[in-house]
Amino acid sequence: MDSNxxxxxxxxxxxxxxFLVLPTGRVIASSLEETLPSFATERGRVLSGLLxxxxxxxxVSIQTLWISSKVSEGGNFCASSTxxxxxxxxxxxxxxxxxxxxxxxxxxxxxxFCVLLYLAYSTSLEPNSTWVDxxxxxxxxxxxxxxLVIGLLVSYEIQMEKICQYCTTAHIANVAAFIGFYRLMxxxxxxxxxxxx
Amino acid sequence: MKHIYDDExxxxxxxxxxxxxxxxxxxxxIAATTSPIATGTKAGERAPxxxxxFYNGSGGxxxxxxxxxxxxxxxxxxxxxxxxxxxxMDTDCPYCVRSAEDxxxxxxxxxxSNPQWNGAIVNFMASATELDINGHxxxxxxxxxxxxxxxxxxxxxxxxDCGSRPGSAHTFxxxxxxxxxxxxxxxxxxTPSYYLxxxxxxxxxxxxxxxxxxxxxxxxxxxxxxxxxTGGA
Numbered sequence: 001m002d003s004n005x006x007x008x009x010x011x012x013x014x015x016x017x018x019f020l021v022l023p024t025g026r027v028i029a030s031s032l033e034e035t036l037p038s039f040a041t042e043r044g045r046v047l048s049g050l051l052x053x054x055x056x057x058x059x060v061s062i063q064t065l066w067i068s069s070k071v072s073e074g075g076n077f078c079a080s081s082t083x084x085x086x087x088x089x090x091x092x093x094x095x096x097x098x099x100x101x102x103x104x105x106x107x108x109x110x111x112x113f114c115v116l117l118y119l120a121y122s123t124s125l126e127p128n129s130t131w132v133d134x135x136x137x138x139x140x141x142x143x144x145x146x147x148l149v150i151g152l153l154v155s156y157e158i159q160m161e162k163i164c165q166y167c168t169t170a171h172i173a174n175v176a177a178f179i180g181f182y183r184l185m186x187x188x189x190x191x192x193x194x195x196x197x
Numbered sequence: 198m199k200h201i202y203d204d205e206x207x208x209x210x211x212x213x214x215x216x217x218x219x220x221x222x223x224x225x226x227i228a229a230t231t232s233p234i235a236t237g238t239k240a241g242e243r244a245p246x247x248x249x250x251f252y253n254g255s256g257g258x259x260x261x262x263x264x265x266x267x268x269x270x271x272x273x274x275x276x277x278x279x280x281x282x283x284x285x286m287d288t289d290c291p292y293c294v295r296s297a298e299d300x301x302x303x304x305x306x307x308x309x310s311n312p313q314w315n316g317a318i319v320n321f322m323a324s325a326t327e328l329d330i331n332g333h334x335x336x337x338x339x340x341x342x343x344x345x346x347x348x349x350x351x352x353x354x355x356x357x358d359c360g361s362r363p364g365s366a367h368t369f370x371x372x373x374x375x376x377x378x379x380x381x382x383x384x385x386x387x388t389p390s391y392y393l394x395x396x397x398x399x400x401x402x403x404x405x406x407x408x409x410x411x412x413x414x415x416x417x418x419x420x421x422x423x424x425x426x427t428g429g430a
Contacts, residue, residue, distance in 0.1 A: 062223040069231035072243060074269035074397055093236040093245060094382075110223060118216040125208040 003078035003086070004165065010060035011169050013052050018176035020049025021183060041195065043127065043187060050120045050180035057173030058113035064166045065106030068096055078165070089164035095156040105153065109170050116142060116177050123184070127193070136185040143178035150174060234399065238383050240406060244398050245382050247283070247324065252341055253370040261372050266320060267398035276317050276421045278396030282307070282412070284323045285380055285390040288343040289333040291355045293389045297343075298364030303413055307420070308369070316422035317396070321369035326380045328388065332356075337373055344371045393419060 019025055025046070029039035038044030064086075067077045071091035079087035090096055090106070097104050119139040123132050150171045157163055187193055236243045247263035263281070271278040284300060286293035300321065305311060309318035325343070327335040339359060342352035344367045348360030374380055383392075386405065391412045393402040402415040 058219065058223070062227065065223075066227050066231060069227060069233035072233045072236065073231065074234075074243070074267065076269075110220065114216050114220045117219070118212055121216060122209045122212040125212060129208075131209070 004084075006063075007060075007165050007169060010056050010063065010166070011172075013056040014060070014169055014173045014176060017049045017051075017053030017056060018172065018179070020052065021046050021176055021180035022049075025049055043184070043193060043195075046180050046183050046187070047120065047124045047127075050177060050184070051117070051124060053173050053176040053180060054113050054117035054120055057170055057177065058110055058117060060166055060169045060173065061106050061109030061113055063106075064090060064164075064170065065104055065110060067166065068104050068106055083161065083163055084165055085162050086164035086166050088162045089157060089160060089167065092156075092160060095160070105167070108149075112142065112146070113170075113173070113177075116181075120177075120180070133185075133188055136181055136188055139181035140178065140185050143174055143181055146174040146178065238385075238392065238400060238403060238405075240400050240402060242400050244392070244394050244400055247372065247379050247383070249324075249372050249374060249379060251322075251370040251372045252337070252344065254345065254368065258337065258373060261370065264398070266396075268396045269398075271396040274421060275396070276423050278317055278421065280317055280319045280396055280401075280416075280420050281392075281394040282319050282321045282416065283392045283394065284321075285326065285374075285383065285385045285388055285392075286323050287326050287328045287333060287388045288335050288339050288354045288359065289330075290328065290388045294355045294357075294362050296389050297362050297367070299413070300369075301364035301367060303416065304367065304369050305365075307416055316420045319393075319416060319420060321367075322372065323367070323369065324372045324374045324379050326374040326377050326388065329377075335375060337375070340371050340373065391415075 019028065026042075029036075029045045033040045036048070038048055067086060068090045070077050071087055076087050079085055098108060116139055119135045119142075123135050126132070153167060153171070157167075234241075234243045236245055238245065244263065247261075249261055250258040251261035252258050263283075266279065266281055268278055282303070284293075284296075286296075288294075300323070303319075304321040307314055307316070307319040308321060323344075325335065325340045327333055336352075338350070339352040339354065341347070342350040342359035343354050343362065346360050346362060346364075346366040348358065350359060352359045354362055372379065383390075389404075391404040392400055393412070393415050395401050401419050402410075404410070404412065407415065
């Protein structure tokens with residue numbers, strides 16, 4: 001399968017998730033309320049979008065880690081002579097690991113999205129627990145910190161004059177997750193957490 | 198009635214177990230489908246990038262990329278794959294000047310032009326740097342004079358005319374690493390340093406890991422040959 005078509009497997013859920021966590025999510029969610037009752041509430045819509053985004057972010061991070069392993073074997077997955085060449089970015093040993101511990105960025109992404117997924121999933125299972133407030137704040141802080149990492153990775157891409165589509169999808173997932181956690185945190189603080197719509 | 202679950206269990210535990218399971222499934226898939234090779238300069242590691250401009254006797258300084266030599270489909274024992282013998286050197290380093298003769302001899306014996314050599318072709322190349330040592334003042338003109346063994350060029354190599362260095366003129370490419378970029382990337386501690394690299398880009402031997410072992414012996418013992426008991430160079 002072409003690597004760009006394969007990318008759609010991750011990109012489409014990420015974009016749907018982003019759409020759901022935004023106020024615009026009400027537009028598509030209203031027609032699905034009967035099939036998916038959780039879409040009837042703002043909390044349900046945002047949580048669903050957030051879970052979808054975290055799963056997609058985790059999956060694309062795992063795929064990125066897989067690509068870096070494949071490239072290290074000498075193979076290629078999405079090499080291209082155009083500006084969109086994730087092999088050139090993920091396979092560049094000067095930039096493809098974090099500068100402190102030397103862990104591949106894909107591995108860091110997978111671990112972080114798992115933590116975010118845990119925070120969102122726990123919240124969705126028991127939304128009125130006392131710890132939910134802290135979990136939402138932690139999720140917001142983690143995804144906000146992700147912006148610094150995204151800035152660093154984009155600066156690497158500018159230096160290499162190449163764009164990694166898979167990495168960009170993970171970055172979009174982080175942005176969507178930040179919006180989701182932030183909106184849930186505000187909803188929880190506003191007292192409208194348990195409102196019907 | 199027998200309890201098969203804990204009524205009091207916190208959903209956080211359930212969520213953590215499920216998410217951790219997902220994480221480990223992801224890692225297991227990667228572990229089962231890939232065999233990652235670390236990039237580095239030790240034997241068994243993938244050779245780091247080596248880029249820049251190179252001089253090969255004609256056509257001036259042209260773009261060089263070591264990656265263009267690699268064949269990812271090469272299999273061990275395949276004599277058609279071409280190996281790389283890389284030297285990190287400084288034209289003002291006395292040891293490098295002295296070893297120029299060995300480089301001349303080895304390149305002539307193993308570069309495919311010697312009918313007595315029944316092994317794979319070994320492509321020789323040198324990455325010429327300028328060490329941060331007093332008196333080491335190199336340039337592209339000096340690299341050219343060193344490589345071509347140009348007499349009376351006005352270029353001094355380790356205090357003598359570059360044309361008077363031991364050995365014959367070299368026929369292999371010299372890469373400009375005067376800014377030490379490649380040397381730092383390869384974490385080269387001093388010159389001369391030698392690396393023998395397989396056709397698939399994996400380091401087979403390095404002088405830093407095998408002190409005292411002659412580079413010629415390394416080539417003879419490691420480079421694929423058609424028959425182990427026939428002559429040689």
